[in-house]
Amino acid sequence: MSISTPGGPQRRPTVVSTGKKPAAGRPAADAKAATDKPATPKRAGGGGKGPRKPIAPVKVSQGRSWGPIALFVAVGVLATSIIGFGAWATVQGGQSWQDKASKIDGIVNFRETDPESVSNQEHRSGKIEYAQSPPVGGPHNNTWQRCLGDVYDAPIASEHALHSLEHGAVWLTYRPDLPEADVAKLSEVIRGNDFMFMSPYEGLDAAVSIQAWGYQLKVDDAGDPRIKEFATVLAQNASMEPGVPCSSGNYTTGTGTEPREMQPSMGG
């Protein structure tokens, strides 16, 4: 940092004054140094006049270097915090839904473990056998089950439900003998939320199973917070056909687990 004035015979008496006014420094420096000179004859004169006072200049030049050091430390700290914040924001914001899903403890990703069976999206009539129970991928009925936060109180056809999963819905299933209080807890997660629906499911090997296309999580406690986490992270995101609706479709439990065939007013 400015130890001497450019071209002037005198060195600057202090470091602080130039550090504070970097922009204005150049033209004013000579004049300032000159006016400063009589005010601080001992320090400025010591350096300028040479060998007569040898100790003073050494001290001055040591003192001067603190300015740049302090500035560079400040710059370093600020730059590091700016870069650090940027990196943190990028990492936080850039987390995809797949990353978030993979962090849910116990989730099974069939898109990785069984890509063949979940890659089949064909439409088919009648009952269909599935590799998983409840199914998470494969052929399905051409009518989907309405999934606008619908809470179905009786079993529905997997062939319809799977079509909803293809549209990006999350399907929450529970063992039919689950206590009413637990079912109420589950319906709080689902009711009113688009791209979610729930129904009882016969023969479930856990109290609760929640699934999206290619993803499944089975838990034994209806109050498990992972249920809501799964629903929130995967609803819509897991869609195989982004932008496709959950409205219309089959909205009743009328045919039980038997798929019903498409009717004109059902959409399709």
Place this chain on the structure above:
Amino acid sequence: MPSAVQETTVDEQTTQPAEPRPTSRTLRYLTLAVTALLLLGVGWTAATLATGRTPGEESAEAGFARDMSRHHAQAVEMAMVAYAKGQDPAIRQLGYDIALTQQAQIGHMQRWLQEWELLPTGSRPAMSWMPDGVGVDENGLMPGMATREEITRLHEAQGVEVDRLFIELMIKHHIGGVHMADGVLKASDRPEVVRLAQAMKQAQQKEINELRKLQQGAG
């Protein structure tokens, strides 16, 4: 000993006026440049944080995008019934218009959420973003939304009853929709949100008038 020390100091002194000057000049330029860069950096960061920030998890914009998507989804279902089963050709035409418009608008709003790096499903209750504090009703329904039973009745209706019920439900639905659009217009000045909310408000008000005319004609 003391004299030796003094001599060394004297030597340094004699060389100093010649050598440190160019070095310190460079140092000063460097300091100026670094300071300028630092100020720029701080200013840019502050500006980015203050203005360039996208709406957050609990913002009115995010709440509107999520809730209006759900509100629209029900309108799409009702409008598709009208399109498929309406008796009056004007009802079928209006059903087509409402269904396609609102489904497309859902796409717009979902795209915002993606750009803002937010999930489609919010962590807060529906309507909690509304400035006037109007929430959901006892059935968890947002303003103007039909109950499941009303939607089922519309699905099962036949003949002119489809037209009558559709008009009744859609007028109510649109009034609620206009109310929500007003809410976000009060709370937000993000251009894309304001633009779509104003367009929704205008179109739905116009359609309310149209539906009322059809209602009088049918009644």
